[in-house]
Amino acid sequence: MTRAEWKKVLVVEKILDGHMTNAEGAAALGLGVRQVIRLKKKYVEEGGAQALAHGNRGRKPKHAIPEEVKDHVVELYTTTYHGSNNCHFAELLEEHESIKLSTPSVRRILLSKGIKQAKPRRRKKAHQPRQRKPQAGMLWQIDATPYAWLEDRAPSFTLHAAIDDATGTVVGAVFRPTECREGYSLVMMQGIRNYGVPLGLYSDKHTIFRSPHETLSLEQELAGETKPLSDFGKAMAELHIEHIKALSPQAKGRIERLWGTFQDRLVIELRLLGVKTIEEANEALPKLLEKHNRKFAVQPKQAESAYMEPDPSVKLEHVFTARKYRKLGHGNTLSYNGKVYTFAKPCKFRFDARATVEVRETLTGEVLVWHHGQAIALKETEKPVRDPATPTKKAEPAPPRKPAANHPWRLAWSPKQLQRNTNFAPGQVT
Incomplete structure (x- = not known):
């Protein structure tokens, strides 16, 4: 009792x-x-x-989970869903096995068999939380993290993602072999096409986001730039997105906490889908993001959206590019990455001789000249190749020049003698 x-x-x-x-x-x-x-x-x-004493003491509850169900749950966890946390495991059982159990029930079943949660909960540290932005689209947080997303089925690669601060919606994500500008550009293009242009972007201080050069080059000054920007930073400026660079990981805590959720859940989901390559992972990622957003996204404080409509005349492929400055040579040709390019079609713009132009390379490798907000297509042209069989005429050394016998340099430096031997007029040599 x-x-x-x-x-x-x-x-x-x-x-x-x-x-x-x-x-x-x-x-x-x-x-x-x-x-x-x-x-x-x-x-x-x-x-x-x-x-x-209580009348039910010693009796088995009518709604108790049968032992065969408990054994089946333990078998599924050890064979198929190992590594998932209790909450995610309960969701997977209902989604894939049609077994509906609460998270505490799953936890008790696993603990009764001596199976503890893969990642134990840590005591939360006291900190001053930052309030979410009131409207969707006011601020995105962007970052990337390398991880063994496919466990031992493939080498580790990097997930790039951006999350809306107000709603917790993952607006875009992509897998790339390493952290790179292309990955961040693809994430931004996904988010802008699906939601709109945000007012601000929060990132770390990686050189992808900031220029390592403290001073402007001459070409940048002539192009009208006021401060050095990376290629990604120039894209943000062109889209009028305020780019804020965090001083610590804690400052962008929402995207940092997203990595913990993804490393818990995304790894299991990719395993259940049988994904074995980075290409297959990118194909499966959009549906997994939709599932994540349905569960974790929240409503903003204000229903009105802060997203800006993208300009229909602006092609994002021409914004998120690598940018360099080159001088036009004779015949409107320029050299870029060891290749020679010229205009693909007759150009309506007139360029001065040796004019400096901005060259942009898209994510697909297309090279173009950007002039007055318009893209001018280029085509590769062949370099002039010399015939190796044709001997090249080398410059021969000049023959030695010997002064004449009566040259002044050969005579003594006496004014009278110099005048007599050279027949100079009196008074010419002093």
């Missing part, structure tokens, strides 16, 4: 012995007088203290 049940027994016995009244017993037990009278009757008629 429990301590509370023993207390009832003692109070009832005192009432029966005349040491307490029904009202005093009810006050001691925190019950009503009528309930105390029922306890006395049960004690007398059913034979003592055992009658006051």
